[in-house]
Amino acid sequence: MEFIFGIPCTVFFGEGKAKNTGEIVGSIGAKKVFCVYDQGVAKVAAGVVNSLKEAGMSVIEFDGVVPNPPDYLVEEAAQKCREAGVDAIVAIGGGSPIDVAKAINVLLTNPSPIHQYDGLNKVTIPTKPLIAIPTTAGTGSEVTTFAIVTDTSRHKKMIIAGQFMGANIAIVDPELTVGMPPAITASTGMDALTHAIEAYVSILRQIPADVNALKAIELISSSIEEATANGSNIAARSNMILGSTMAGFAFTNAVLGLVHGIAHPLSVRCGLPHGVANAILLPYVMEFNASVVPERTVDIGKAMGLKLDGLSQEAAIKKTIDRVFELNKKIKIPTLKEVNVKKEQFEQLADDTLRDTAEGGAGMFNPRPASKEEIIALLEKAF
Ligand SMILES: NC(=O)c1ccc[n+]([C@@H]2O[C@H](COP(=O)([O-])OP(=O)(O)OC[C@H]3O[C@@H](n4cnc5c(N)ncnc54)[C@H](O)[C@@H]3O)[C@@H](O)[C@H]2O)c1
Ligand SMILES: [Zn+2]
Structure with missing residues (x-):
């Protein structure tokens, strides 16, 4: 028998756990964070942002994620994140915001464009701490080493996979999914x-x-x-x-x-x-x-x-x-x-x-x- 098995992150699971986000992110020493989400989860994201601010962090928000996120959106968000000069990224939402956050994280320490990382272990420079907070019970992206981004010129979903691609911390709170239609x-x-x-x-x-x-x-x-x-x-x-x-x-x-x-x-x-x-x-x-x-x-x-x-x-x-x-x-x-x-x-x-x-x-x-x-x-x- 032979296999490789790994999980990239620590999982905090439980009802109401997202209320502790500030404390959890603070414990890894982050002072300035970039929050990535979409407008459909703005209410949930507001609670998370509050928790981060109450723990003394400064927060820069990006709420422009769309489903099946395209390459140009990742580049635009990464530019904002680079300008902000943050020391961690927090993703709130379904697979789309979590994957965008992972791709932004790649471009914080590795050069653009994102397309060159399509495939396994193409990212060579370690990424910054990423905290993923899912609001759908769907993709599992909070614990996977994949980011799925649409290549709009080749009409394909890139699978950016492998080393440095997983979140470091997943905060999995069932309460965040209650509002899903x-x-x-x-x-x-x-x-x-x-x-x-x-x-x-x-x-x-x-x-x-x-x-x-x-x-x-x-x-x-x-x-x-x-x-x-x-x-x-x-x-x-x-x-x-x-x-x-x-x-x-x-x-x-x-x-x-x-x-x-x-x-x-x-x-x-x-x-x-x-x-x-x-x-x-x-x-x-x-x-x-x-x-x-x-x-x-x-x-x-x-x-x-x-x-x-x-x-x-x-x-x-x-x-x-x-x-x-x-x-x-x-x-x-x-x-x-x-x-x-x-x-x-x-x-x-x-x-x-x-x-x-x-x-x-x-x-x-x-x-x-x-x-x-x-x-x-x-x-x-x-x-
Ligand atoms: N990285 C991975 O391992 C992995 C695995 C599977 C799929 N994916 C990718 O993830 C994306 C799909 O993610 P998804 O299915 O989670 O959907 P999504 O993130 O695209 O969200 C879909 C819609 O649901 C809304 N929504 C999310 N949570 C909500 C909540 N709690 N209440 C109300 N509305 C809510 C969003 O606002 C959005 O409009 C695809 O791009 C897919 O390819 C990634
Ligand atoms: Zn899937």
Whole structure:
């Protein structure tokens, strides 16, 4: 057996933990910090900024992050951050603000442009302390060594990965997710479930990642309907964000697969939110992969709490994938057609998926390689 397993940061987990941000950031000696967020989480960010100021820090704010963040936004924010001369960065939000903060951090100590760091371990100069505070139970970016930034000229999601890319501290507070509307709860939650499932069947699968992935599958699948329908249920919110963080532990080590491989082009070419693209594709890619990872697909069903004992392997796999279809239906995940993807785009999407896979993208780690025709067939099914 051989594997590499690592988590870049210390995790502070608990309801109300974000109120201690000032104290936690102060404990690493920071005096001047750059806060990165988007306007959708301005209220949550205001609480964090207050906590930092009460602890005696001066705070410079950047609230201009947008979903699927583009390269030029990172360059603009990095310029502001360099001018401010800070000694730490605090990210508040979903994956988009956290990834922008990671990319800004790269450009604080390494030269622009950001594109030259696309890939694994391309960042060579150590970055400054980064504190990540997630407000979605989705990406797990607070504990991963990836920053996903859109390359607007090549129409691809760059994956800036590896050394110096992780946050140093993650403050994971379920209370911050209570204000998430049902549709965002649903799609970001399915993103987290996808992380756990893809890590569990990835060609880089390994025991420490497996353990985290299975627990994440259990936590997320048991709570996503309740968190979506009744957002103020703090027990459900807590399960969701613990699940998404644990899925992060898994996939920062075992990486992902073809769901993300196709979802990235869907976001870049068609503007789909990351979680929506993953949720739509997940059950179809599970069907596609099941023949090469049958036992693992059954394990996923068991982790989802399904009673599979006594069933044939084929029946157990079907029941597992049916449950994912059922979850999508219950939490109102749309189809590709409903989010205005056009069939004429399938060829381009398949070409992009294959290009990204060849360049080290998520699809490279899928247990079953996919041809252009097979990718188009998956898109047809998800239409
Ligand atoms: N770095 C990683 O490891 C990693 C992993 C997976 C995905 N990603 C990337 O992360 C991005 C997606 O992040 P995301 O799905 O978390 O969404 P996001 O950060 O793009 O946010 C989506 C929307 O949700 C709103 N929102 C977030 N938290 C809220 C809250 N508590 N209450 C109300 N509104 C809230 C935001 O304002 C925004 O409008 C994509 O670019 C994706 O590629 C990164
Ligand atoms: Zn994802």
